[in-house]
Amino acid sequence: MPTMSRAENRAEQTSAILARARAQLADVGPAALSVRQIARDVGMVSSAVYRYFPSRDELLTALIVEAYDELGDAVQAADAGVRRRDDLAKRFLAVCNAIRDWARANPHEYALLYGSPVPGYAAPDDTVSPAIRVSGAFLSLAQASEQAGDELGAPTHAVTTKERKALDGIRPALESPVSDERMVRWLMAWSTVFGHVSLELFGHMHRGILDYDAHFAQVNGQLVADLGLA
Amino acid sequence: MPTMSRAENRAEQTSAILARARAQLADVGPAALSVRQIARDVGMVSSAVYRYFPSRDELLTALIVEAYDELGDAVQAADAGVRRRDDLAKRFLAVCNAIRDWARANPHEYALLYGSPVPGYAAPDDTVSPAIRVSGAFLSLAQASEQAGDELGAPTHAVTTKERKALDGIRPALESPVSDERMVRWLMAWSTVFGHVSLELFGHMHRGILDYDAHFAQVNGQLVADLGLA
DNA sequence: AGAAAGCAAGAGCACTGCTCTCGTTGTGTG
DNA sequence: CACACAACGAGAGCAGTGCTCTTGCTTTCT
Numbered sequence: 001m002p003t004m005s006r007a008e009n010r011a012e013q014t015s016a017i018l019a020r021a022r023a024q025l026a027d028v029g030p031a032a033l034s035v036r037q038i039a040r041d042v043g044m045v046s047s048a049v050y051r052y053f054p055s056r057d058e059l060l061t062a063l064i065v066e067a068y069d070e071l072g073d074a075v076q077a078a079d080a081g082v083r084r085r086d087d088l089a090k091r092f093l094a095v096c097n098a099i100r101d102w103a104r105a106n107p108h109e110y111a112l113l114y115g116s117p118v119p120g121y122a123a124p125d126d127t128v129s130p131a132i133r134v135s136g137a138f139l140s141l142a143q144a145s146e147q148a149g150d151e152l153g154a155p156t157h158a159v160t161t162k163e164r165k166a167l168d169g170i171r172p173a174l175e176s177p178v179s180d181e182r183m184v185r186w187l188m189a190w191s192t193v194f195g196h197v198s199l200e201l202f203g204h205m206h207r208g209i210l211d212y213d214a215h216f217a218q219v220n221g222q223l224v225a226d227l228g229l230a
Numbered sequence: 231m232p233t234m235s236r237a238e239n240r241a242e243q244t245s246a247i248l249a250r251a252r253a254q255l256a257d258v259g260p261a262a263l264s265v266r267q268i269a270r271d272v273g274m275v276s277s278a279v280y281r282y283f284p285s286r287d288e289l290l291t292a293l294i295v296e297a298y299d300e301l302g303d304a305v306q307a308a309d310a311g312v313r314r315r316d317d318l319a320k321r322f323l324a325v326c327n328a329i330r331d332w333a334r335a336n337p338h339e340y341a342l343l344y345g346s347p348v349p350g351y352a353a354p355d356d357t358v359s360p361a362i363r364v365s366g367a368f369l370s371l372a373q374a375s376e377q378a379g380d381e382l383g384a385p386t387h388a389v390t391t392k393e394r395k396a397l398d399g400i401r402p403a404l405e406s407p408v409s410d411e412r413m414v415r416w417l418m419a420w421s422t423v424f425g426h427v428s429l430e431l432f433g434h435m436h437r438g439i440l441d442y443d444a445h446f447a448q449v450n451g452q453l454v455a456d457l458g459l460a
Numbered sequence: 461a462g463a464a465a466g467c468a469a470g471a472g473c474a475c476t477g478c479t480c481t482c483g484t485t486g487t488g489t490g
Numbered sequence: 491c492a493c494a495c496a497a498c499g500a501g502a503g504c505a506g507t508g509c510t511c512t513t514g515c516t517t518t519c520t
Contacts, residue, residue: 006466006517030346031261035508047510048468056508115346116260117432131434154384157451166441166448173438187439188449192418194434195425202347204361204424208403209417211396218396219418221387226456236486236497265477277479278499286477 014052016042021059022066029108030060060112064127067109072133074102079137088145089229095137096193096220103197114198132173135190139173142186145229146178153228156181182227189223244282246272248292255293259338263290290342294357297339302363304332309367318375319459325367326423326450333427344428362403365420369403372416375459376408383458386411412457419453 004012020041024033035056039046053059078098082091103110113131159180167183178186196219199205200212209215224230234242250271254263265286269276283289308328312321333340343361389410397413408416426449429435430442439445454460 010466034506036506045469046508047470050509051467111346114428114432114434116341128436135434135438155455157448157455160444160448162441162444163448166439166444169438169440184448184452187445188422188452191425191429191449192422193425194429195421195423198344198428199421199424202344204344204365206358208365208399209396210399211392214390214392214396215417218387218390218393218414219421222414222418225385225387239486240497264475266475275500276477277501280478281498 010052013042013044017049017052017059018062018066021063025063025108025112026106030063030112033060035059061126063109064112065130067106067113068127068130068133070106070109071099071102071113072130074098075134075137079141086144086148088141088148088150089224091144092141092189092224092227092229093220095141096216096223099134099193100197100200100216103201107201110197110201114194115202136173138186138190139170139178142178142182143174143176145227146182147176150228152182152185153225153230154185156185159184185227189227192219192223240282243272243274247279247282247289248296251289251293252296255338255342256336260290260293260342265289291356293339294342295360297336297343298357298360298363300336300339301329301332301343302360304328305364305367309371316374316378318371318378318380319454321374322371322419322454322457322459323450325371326446326453329364329423330427330430330446333431337431340427340431344424345432366403368416368420369400369408372408372412373404373406375457376412377406380458382412382415383455383460384415386415389414415457419457422449422453 017038020038021033024038024041033056035049036046038059039049053062075095075098078094079091082094084090103114163184164180167180170183171177196216200209200216205212205215247268250268251263254268254271263286265279266276268289269279283292305325305328308324309321312324314320333344393414394410397410400413401407426446430439430446435442435445
């Protein structure tokens with residue numbers, strides 16, 4: 001039983017625990033995730049797990065980070081899959097569909113990220129950097145659209161001075177400037193997309209919308225038009 | 231200790247339990263809601279609570295119904311508070327603000343309604359009828375707008391035939407017809423509003439948007455314009 | 461080689477949802 | 491009016507949870 005240094009073993013056990021936790025999360029959801037069950041699954045006793053994760057919440061936080069990364073990868077890959085980089089409409093649609101597809105494929109993970117915050121307030125700074133990758137995809141498209149000189153496809157409601165100040169938090173994250181009017185539109189698109197996905201996934205469109213795919217496509221089409229990507 | 235019939239007592243105990251559950255929900259959130267703690271609070275032993283609610287999930291369902299009703303009341307009152315009934319923009323803004331205000335005042339309740347579904351799948355038919363009151367507010371405004379002959383404030387993306395069929399689920403809930411183009415816009419507004427509130431409340435706008443009030447007002451202003459209510 | 465640190469196991473604490481039993485007590489019926 | 495029945499509250503108990511602490515053992519560092 002040599003053949004494994006302490007560090008190696010630790011890495012292996014850590015990822016084994018995470019893998020089982022991941023599976024259990026997908027299976028029964030975050031609320032029912034049990035440290036003891038995970039321990040049994042990986043052939044440990046529950047107290048041993050606490051050598052690797054100081055608490056159940058920390059384990060959940062690790063899962064959150066993983067999920068954000070996975071979603072970020074999916075979104076990034078979808079965007080990168082569009083060959084004509086200046087076809088912003090196509091890139092936008094790819095991103096939106098990637099978000100929804102991932103959410104539908106991983107409902108519990110999506111709920112963990114965008115549903116109610118499960119523990120008191122987990123979100124320490126560990127989670128924010130992977131979290132911004134998704135909204136970052138929207139922001140880069142917004143910048144590209146601005147640089148391409150696109151005109152917004154719908155009349156713009158005058159941006160208030162308060163709102164201009166409120167947007168100061170976003171500007172530092174931009175490499176190239178985006179007009180406030182366009183930024184508002186893109187933020188609205190962000191809310192609309194996640195609003196739709198959440199409402200759909202959490203059952204609020206039940207018996208109202210009969211074809212989620214069609215409706216999401218319709219909404220995206222309208223967003224493309226409003227953003228002036230067509 | 232007479233002075234109380236069995237039925238009276240039952241009603242009183244039931245509402246006492248509900249009241250404490252309500253308070254605990256607002257305090258610690260749905261996940262940490264404990265039947266035993268509620269029992270202690272109302273001066274009972276835990277097993278006695280099960281004479282009134284067959285399980286913790288049923289209790290939660292009752293709370294969900296209560297919360298839907300409260301939000302529905304708030305929305306309805308906000309709408310009714312607008313004197314000029316034909317000022318649809320004002321009514322729309324009143325409804326949107328009522329939703330957000332209620333959500334901010336009752337974050338745990340909002341999370342229970344629009345966040346991740348906590349128990350496996352509670353939502354039996356008990357919850358659907360109070361739930362549709364909120365979306366119903368949007369729908370009545372959409373109908374009023376159609377009847378007023380408002381023109382949509384932004385170019386319309388062509389509605390696909392699939393989407394037209396997808397909307398069949400909503401039509402039975404309408405008293406007066408609404409064009410599919412307008413309906414799509416209103417559904418988008420619905421997604422946008424709840425998307426914004428969820429993203430804001432669950433912390434996803436942290437450090438990005440510096441003034442939630444201003445941004446929400448800006449978004450609503452744009453929605454009013456897009457819906458042609460101005 | 462010896463001290464220090466890492467690790468797995470087990471026992472145990474305080475808590476949870478929920479079930480069952482056991483007296484008591486109010487209620488509708490013969 | 492009396493009696494049987496159903497509702498009720500309390501208590502014990504089961505199976506499960508997160509987490510801590512102690513006890514040995516083993517790898518690593520000095």
